[in-house]
Every structure is written in C-alpha cells, then in structure tokens.
Amino acid sequence: MFNFFKAGKIFEISSRSTKYIFFLFIIVLTIGLTEALFLSPEDYKQSHSVRIMYVHVPAAWMALGIFSMMTFLSVGTFVFKNKNFFLISKSLAPSGFIFNIVALITGSIWGKPTWGTWWAWDARITSMLILALFYFMYLLSWRIIENKSNAIKISSLIIIVGAINVPIIKFSVNWWNTLHQGPSLKIMSDTTIHSSMLIPLGIMTAAFALFSLLIFLMKFNTEMIRIKNKGLDRL
Amino acid sequence: MVKKVKLRIVFLLALVLSIILSVFLILKSLEKDVVFFLSPTDIKNLEKIEQKKIRVGGMVKNQSIRINSNKINFIVTDFKNEINVSYSGSVPNLFSENKGVVAEGFLQDRNYLKAVKILAKHDENYMPPEVKEALGEK
Numbered sequence: 414m415f416n417f418f419k420a421g422k423i424f425e426i427s428s429r430s431t432k433y434i435f436f437l438f439i440i441v442l443t444i445g446l447t448e449a450l451f452l453s454p455e456d457y458k459q460s461h462s463v464r465i466m467y468v469h470v471p472a473a474w475m476a477l478g479i480f481s482m483m484t485f486l487s488v489g490t491f492v493f494k495n496k497n498f499f500l501i502s503k504s505l506a507p508s509g510f511i512f513n514i515v516a517l518i519t520g521s522i523w524g525k526p527t528w529g530t531w532w533a534w535d536a537r538i539t540s541m542l543i544l545a546l547f548y549f550m551y552l553l554s555w556r557i558i559e560n561k562s563n564a565i566k567i568s569s570l571i572i573i574v575g576a577i578n579v580p581i582i583k584f585s586v587n588w589w590n591t592l593h594q595g596p597s598l599k600i601m602s603d604t605t606i607h608s609s610m611l612i613p614l615g616i617m618t619a620a621f622a623l624f625s626l627l628i629f630l631m632k633f634n635t636e637m638i639r640i641k642n643k644g645l646d647r648l
Numbered sequence: 649m650v651k652k653v654k655l656r657i658v659f660l661l662a663l664v665l666s667i668i669l670s671v672f673l674i675l676k677s678l679e680k681d682v683v684f685f686l687s688p689t690d691i692k693n694l695e696k697i698e699q700k701k702i703r704v705g706g707m708v709k710n711q712s713i714r715i716n717s718n719k720i721n722f723i724v725t726d727f728k729n730e731i732n733v734s735y736s737g738s739v740p741n742l743f744s745e746n747k748g749v750v751a752e753g754f755l756q757d758r759n760y761l762k763a764v765k766i767l768a769k770h771d772e773n774y775m776p777p778e779v780k781e782a783l784g785e786k
Contacts, residue, residue: 454776454777454778455776455777456774456775456776456777457775457776457777457779457780458742458747458770459742459770463774466774488660491656491660492653492656492657492660493653526740526741527740527741527742527768527770528740528742528767528768528769528770529739529740529741529742529743529765529766529767529768530765530767533684533767534684535684536682536683536684570663573660573663573664574663574664574667577664577667577668577671581671589679589682589683589684590683590684590685590686590687590705591683591684592684592685592750592767592769594769594770594771594772595771595772596772597772597773597774605771605772605773605774606773606774606775607774607775607776607779609776610774610775610776
C-alpha cells in the first residue's frame with residue numbers, strides 16, 4: 414500500500430542528498446537574513462524590532478507544520494500499522510521541537526520591547542507552550558519505554574492527542590481576547606503585511622523548511638544506520 | 649485483520665472525541681480566565697466589583713492621555729463603552745493614542761481602574777513608515 418515509503422529506498426536518496434540540501438539551506442538563509450536584517454524596511458510602529466518577526470513567525474509555522482505532519486504519520490502508524498511512518502515521525506520531531514522553542518524564545522524577546530512584558534499567560538502563548546510539552550513528551554517516550562512496539566503505540570498516541578491543540582493554537586487569537594495580535598495572513602481576506610516585508614518572511618520560511626528537512630534527513634539516516642548495525646528490525 | 653483496523657479507528661475516534669469534549673467543556677467553564685483581558689463593556693456588565701487584580705483592554709481613546717508629573721491618565725475604549733485608567737510609572741514604547749492597550753490593576757468602580765501595569769497591544773498590520781504616511785494622506 415505504501416510502497417513509495419519503503420525505508421531502504423528513502424535511505425538511498427537521503428544519505429546522498431544531505432550535502433546538497435545543506436548548501437541550498439546556506440544560500441537561502443543568507444539571502445533571507447540579508448533581506449530580513451538589512452534590505453527590508455522598518456515598521457511604522459515597531460521600527461526595527463519588527464525584524465524579530467522574520468525568525469519568530471517562520472519558526473512557529475514550522476513547529477505547527479511538523480506537528481501536523483507527525484499527526485498524519487502517527488495515524489498511519491497506529492491505525493494501519495505502517496512500518497516506516499514511525500521512523501519518519503521520530504526523525505521529524507527534533508526539528509519541530511527546536512523551532513517550537515525558538516518561537517517561544519523569540520516571542521519573549523519580541524514581547525519585551527513591544528508589549529512591555531517577557532511573558533503573558535494569554536491563550537496563544539500558553540497553547541504554544543503546551544505544544545512544546547507534547548513534543549517533549551513524544552521525544553521522552555522513545556527514551557523511557559523499553560519495549561519497542563509499546564513505544565511506537567504510545568508515542569503515536571501522544572501526537573494524536575496533542576494534535577487537538579493545533580487548531581486551538583491557530584484560532585486562539587480569534588476565540589478569546591489575547592495580548593497576541595490576530596493573524597496577518599488570512600485565507601479569506603487580504604494579508605496585512607506589506608509586500609516588502611512579506612518577501613523576506615517567505616524566504617526565511619523556505620530557509621527554515623530546508624533546515625527542518627536537513628535535520629530530518631540526518632536523524633533519519635542515523636536511525637537507519639542504527640537499525641542496520643543491530644541487524645534487527647529488518648525493514 | 650481488517651476488523652482490527654476498524655477497531656483501532658473506532659478507538660482513536662472515541663479517544664479524540666472524548667478529549668475534545670472535555671477540553672471544550674473546561675475552556676468553556678473557564679472562559680473568563682482564558683481571556684487575557686476584559687473590554688470596557690465587559691466591565692460595565694460585571695455583577696460586582698471584586699478587589700482582585702483585573703485586566704482591561706481596548707483602544708486608547710484619541711486625545712485622552714493626560715500626563716502630570718509621573719502620573720498618567722487615559723481612557724480605554726471599545727467604541728461602545730469607556731473606562732478611565734490612571735497609572736504611575738513607565739509605559740511601553742508602543743503605548744500611544746488610537747492603539748491597543750491592556751491595563752492591569754484594581755477596579756475602583758465601573759468607570760475607573762487604578763493600573764499597576766500597562767501592556768501595549770499591537771495589531772496585525774505591518775508596513776514601512778512611508779506606506780503608512782501615504783495611507784494617512786488619503
């Protein structure tokens with residue numbers, strides 16, 4: 414059914430492609446940072462502190478995007494007993510977790526000069542912290558559960574339960590009064606970020622996506638090598 | 649085999665639905681604590697004023713900021729109702745008239761809040777100063 418996801422084939426490609434992706438990541442990141450830090454204009458209200466947005470927003474998107482991908486993989490693992498999805502999911506988790514932490518930290522750094530506080534228990538920030546805890550639980554579950562088939566089941570359940578939080582994060586700023594501002598990019602209406610700021614935001618998002626892909630491939634290769642060396646769990 | 653897949657789907661649906669339901673009920677019953685601030689209208693509709701720290705949010709009314717020495721007075725509005733706020737101390741950079749604000753403090757009555765902390769709220773609009781000027785001229 415899922416022949417395309419045969420682990421051996423993925424390993425063949427992934428072990429060769431990391432260096433190309435690394436170079437591509439460096440190039441895109443350089444362009445993105447130059448745009449974000451030097452070429453893009455300052456904001457009419459926040460002046461230069463708006464530049465934190467070019468790290469904060471893509472990081473938050475990555476954290477949410479990777480968690481959503483892990484949700485689909487976890488459903489595939491739990492319901493259809495797919496033998497490769499859990500490895501992909503396990504390899505995706507670290508970069509998602511890193512970006513979640515980055516989003517929280519940069520948000521805090523951004524909050525101090527603009528809002529006047531490092532931290533507020535508002536719905537958006539708190540739900541994002543809960544997402545980080547779910548990432549943390551998922552990563553820990555692989556370490557503390559000895560029995561492998563149990564680890565696969567429990568870790569995918571953690572992600573599926575945590576996925577309930579994802580729409581809460583998305584809509585938290587619409588459902589409740591929050592200190593965090595509402596969405597700037599909307600599906601149904603015009604975006605409220607000026608195009609000169611939207612371009613660096615897009616490039617930085619591409620750079621972060623490449624970074625996630627890079628970390629994912631490196632993690633995936635390590636997992637594959639571990640399996641090969643053990644001679645167990647032949648896939 | 650297929651039967652087991654079905655059972656697992658049913659199990660997942662039951663699990664997810666039960667958690668969604670409980671999270672929904674918890675958030676619903678905690679609504680007044682989940683919201684970060686109350687609007688002036690919410691304050692008007694309060695049943696009684698408690699001696700508890702409370703946050704009021706809205707727009708700083710145009711030309712309502714009065715500064716005498718280190719005391720600052722202004723009006724928070726949600727364009728339906730208003731509330732007077734007094735505060736002494738430094739305010740965040742983004743605090744200004746016609747911009748969002750969250751004031752944390754103690755209600756004296758339905759029209760007056762003694763703030764101990766001021767947070768600036770910023771909106772979802774991002775643009776360079778030149779664009780803002782051009783928009784302002786229209």
